Amino acid sequence: MKNDLWVEKYRPTTIKEVIGNEEAKTLFTEWIGNKKPLKKAVLLYGPPGVGKTTLVNAAAREYNFKIIEMNASDTRSEKAVNRIATPASSFTGLDKFSSEIKGNMLFLDEVDGIAGNEDRGGVNAVIKIIENTRTPIIMAANDPDLEKLRPLKKICLLIRFQQARIPLIIMALKKICEQEQVKYEFEALEKIALNSQGDVRSAINDLQGLSEEGKILTLQDTFALSLRNKNISMDETLKGYFAAKNVAEVASFLNSSDAEYDDLLMVIGDNVARRYTDIVELAKAYDYLSQADVFRGRIGTENWHLFKYFYNNLAQVAAVNPESYKPFEFITPPPIRVITLFWTKTKRTMLASICTKIGNQCHVSKYEAKMIYVPYLRLMLQQKNKTNTLIEWLKLTSEEVTFLTSLKMF
Amino acid sequence: MAVNGEALMWVEKYRPKILSDVVDQHAIVESLKAFMRNPKIMPHLMFAGIPGTGKTTTALCIAYELFSMQNWKNFTLELNASDERGIDTVRERVKDFSRYSRGAFGDVPFALIILDECDQMTGPAQTALRRIMETSSRTSRFILICNQSSKIIEPIQSRCAIFRFSRLEKTAMVEHLKSIAKKENVNISPEAVERIVDYSEGDLRHAINALQTAAAYKENSVVDEKVVSQVIGEASPKQVQLMLNKAINGDFMEARRIMYDIIGTYGFTGAEIIRQMQKELFKISYIAPEQKAELSNILGEYDYRLTQGANSDLQLSALLAQFTKAGITLGENS
Amino acid sequence: MVILNKNGFKLPRVEKEKFTLLMRLGLEYNSQKMLFSIKHYNNINQLQNVLQDILKSEIAFTQTCIICGTDFGCSTCKYFKACPTKDLPFSCICNQCLRPKKVMQQQVLF
Numbered sequence: 084m085k086n087d088l089w090v091e092k093y094r095p096t097t098i099k100e101v102i103g104n105e106e107a108k109t110l111f112t113e114w115i116g117n118k119k120p121l122k123k124a125v126l127l128y129g130p131p132g133v134g135k136t137t138l139v140n141a142a143a144r145e146y147n148f149k150i151i152e153m154n155a156s157d158t159r160s161e162k163a164v165n166r167i168a169t170p171a172s173s174f175t176g177l178d179k180f181s182s183e184i185k186g187n188m189l190f191l192d193e194v195d196g197i198a199g200n201e202d203r204g205g206v207n208a209v210i211k212i213i214e215n216t217r218t219p220i221i222m223a224a225n226d227p228d229l230e231k232l233r234p235l236k237k238i239c240l241l242i243r244f245q246q247a248r249i250p251l252i253i254m255a256l257k258k259i260c261e262q263e264q265v266k267y268e269f270e271a272l273e274k275i276a277l278n279s280q281g282d283v284r285s286a287i288n289d290l291q292g293l294s295e296e297g298k299i300l301t302l303q304d305t306f307a308l309s310l311r312n313k314n315i316s317m318d319e320t321l322k323g324y325f326a327a328k329n330v331a332e333v334a335s336f337l338n339s340s341d342a343e344y345d346d347l348l349m350v351i352g353d354n355v356a357r358r359y360t361d362i363v364e365l366a367k368a369y370d371y372l373s374q375a376d377v378f379r380g381r382i383g384t385e386n387w388h389l390f391k392y393f394y395n396n397l398a399q400v401a402a403v404n405p406e407s408y409k410p411f412e413f414i415t416p417p418p419i420r421v422i423t424l425f426w427t428k429t430k431r432t433m434l435a436s437i438c439t440k441i442g443n444q445c446h447v448s449k450y451e452a453k454m455i456y457v458p459y460l461r462l463m464l465q466q467k468n469k470t471n472t473l474i475e476w477l478k479l480t481s482e483e484v485t486f487l488t489s490l491k492m493f
Numbered sequence: 494m495a496v497n498g499e500a501l502m503w504v505e506k507y508r509p510k511i512l513s514d515v516v517d518q519h520a521i522v523e524s525l526k527a528f529m530r531n532p533k534i535m536p537h538l539m540f541a542g543i544p545g546t547g548k549t550t551t552a553l554c555i556a557y558e559l560f561s562m563q564n565w566k567n568f569t570l571e572l573n574a575s576d577e578r579g580i581d582t583v584r585e586r587v588k589d590f591s592r593y594s595r596g597a598f599g600d601v602p603f604a605l606i607i608l609d610e611c612d613q614m615t616g617p618a619q620t621a622l623r624r625i626m627e628t629s630s631r632t633s634r635f636i637l638i639c640n641q642s643s644k645i646i647e648p649i650q651s652r653c654a655i656f657r658f659s660r661l662e663k664t665a666m667v668e669h670l671k672s673i674a675k676k677e678n679v680n681i682s683p684e685a686v687e688r689i690v691d692y693s694e695g696d697l698r699h700a701i702n703a704l705q706t707a708a709a710y711k712e713n714s715v716v717d718e719k720v721v722s723q724v725i726g727e728a729s730p731k732q733v734q735l736m737l738n739k740a741i742n743g744d745f746m747e748a749r750r751i752m753y754d755i756i757g758t759y760g761f762t763g764a765e766i767i768r769q770m771q772k773e774l775f776k777i778s779y780i781a782p783e784q785k786a787e788l789s790n791i792l793g794e795y796d797y798r799l800t801q802g803a804n805s806d807l808q809l810s811a812l813l814a815q816f817t818k819a820g821i822t823l824g825e826n827s
Numbered sequence: 828m829v830i831l832n833k834n835g836f837k838l839p840r841v842e843k844e845k846f847t848l849l850m851r852l853g854l855e856y857n858s859q860k861m862l863f864s865i866k867h868y869n870n871i872n873q874l875q876n877v878l879q880d881i882l883k884s885e886i887a888f889t890q891t892c893i894i895c896g897t898d899f900g901c902s903t904c905k906y907f908k909a910c911p912t913k914d915l916p917f918s919c920i921c922n923q924c925l926r927p928k929k930v931m932q933q934q935v936l937f
Contacts, residue, residue: 103917103919104917105893243869245911248911248917248919248920249909250925251920254920269926281912303805348807356745356810362818362821363821365745366818369810369814373795373802373811373812376802376808379802379803379804380803420806423756423757424757434759442573444505446505446571447549448575455702459706459728462710462724463709466709490758491731492732
């Protein structure tokens, strides 16, 4: 189904499929497979989105354990922990070594969420349970250094998870693309992986957000990614960039800025029209910007020796006429392109589906369907009473008909 | 049920079923008929020509005539290069097809593979296609369809008999539209037919769609020029026109907003938008020809930059800014 | 920089105290082959520091490509600078296996 989250759809179901962290996997598998482990509890720690929960679930499946899960969204008072955790640990623990289904495992996700007043006593309760139970207890935490977890660290086997390596993430993304029949430029996957900082989950989410049916995922599509969660400093950068008094000043400013050049390019593109109200200046600035972009394209991922030309042109954009500079309000990320494409994705998907149906009946490509069938079809469908058979013949849904009849001509 | 397998887009309903009915391509039809009489000698074929001149129709007619109306689907694989996901998919589908089709029907010792829009394929993909053609040549014949044969690599061209479909004669189109109108019991004025043909730029599918729409639009018993003009107006790229006008008349911000609107809804690439701007630019009546040439050069420059750059909408914005600037001098001159 | 094979590397003779420290930090010693190998990875950063101290040089462990199985060093990796888990001994994917056959892709409409 199109609405499935890919992170869920492609969540590994076996230990083997979990990406990276081979060492942690080995340690954990040893622990879970061991009938008399040295420690009754295990604490998996590491940054979010690297596969801790996934590994736990996959391992439980392979070793026939039932997972009873709690996470930070539960109230972590001692009472709550006791109420939920105790039965699982003492009732079924007895069966652990005797039955096919080896029984329950208690999984406390996000134990570093045991914090503040609300969860007073939470850690102690967990320790008590660990001490009193024969049921394996698995804990997961993002930040292993929290002072309050210290008592836990003493009685648990600690297993460290790392961010996933970039090549491993790229490979995972490639696999998903192949499954979903998404075409891509390698550089685009590279960028998504680099941007994820080792968080597989966010990389997969980004991939899903950026890819569209029937469209190639390009490097350009990924440019906005790194803008997502930030960026206060972009405002500062823009201020300095546009307010500079001459090219040299812009250039030195660009050099000292740590803003990403791809982000800069897009954001400047959104703001240059606000900076230059005079059309002659604006046209000139856009010409430089366009040439900067041309060099960006030529650089690709390899020809970095061309970088200076990119930067020179980018600097010229701000220096078209320093005299005319007046402070103005910036459009900050996400860029217009990203917002537009985000809000219109449903429309394009629907149009694509309609064009596929036209193509099936009329021996034309989707593009031709869009160019020489859709414009007329939408007019025919507006004449309601005569067109039912036509709709039936093309196998259009009522949703698609509504969409078509209200579609504006391009 | 009225559907009954009967086509309800007139383009399909009146698509010729036999070669002799193909509109205005007599020379080609005559040479192809020789192959129909003796299918064993039929080579791979390539049909080249502008859109809507009957290439796909002719290919389908060949399939009907070789394998009969009932059976052609079992022996014909129809693919569109621009819709398939890469050459690997094409290879797989050809492979599967030649495995499961019996590869022979009566006197016809092969199955037919119709590959539309081949010139949309990249060089490497075409090379791969060439290999596919070679490996399956004992069991299959290809009909490759493209707009420009020059975009097809030499080794493929040399393996095909190439047929060039010429632009349809206006009179032939007029006659064809009239005969459709007659069969549909639509009363249409001669001026209205002329108007449709002029607008369709030699693309018969375009013309037939316009005719069908006009017939659905008519208020009284006759489809006249007024109805046709209304339909053409409604079906022309209004937003592209508006974007151009806004830019040329100094409203850059609005032009850019419209650009995003079009990209958002229709998912056009930068190159496609430029192609449409080019087309619409020449229809604008208030700009002198030499000024159009100047604007057209700007389009060309940015068309090129698009292929080099990384952000298509940035290039399009820059293009609109140049148009806005050029618009000022236009205003001063006139 | 010295690249150590995580599955077996030699070290110059170390004092008993150091040896115990190494064992505690997660090394294992095979006295027949006289090779050290990594047993667990929880203290890898400290371990690395101690080893650098012993070898008087920067060290890195080899990566094993999970696809083709070759061992390789990180210094050849294109993503070395951006790597979030630099220098740590892990399985990874080598450049040859990662880079796809270069397919020129065309902008498909839609």
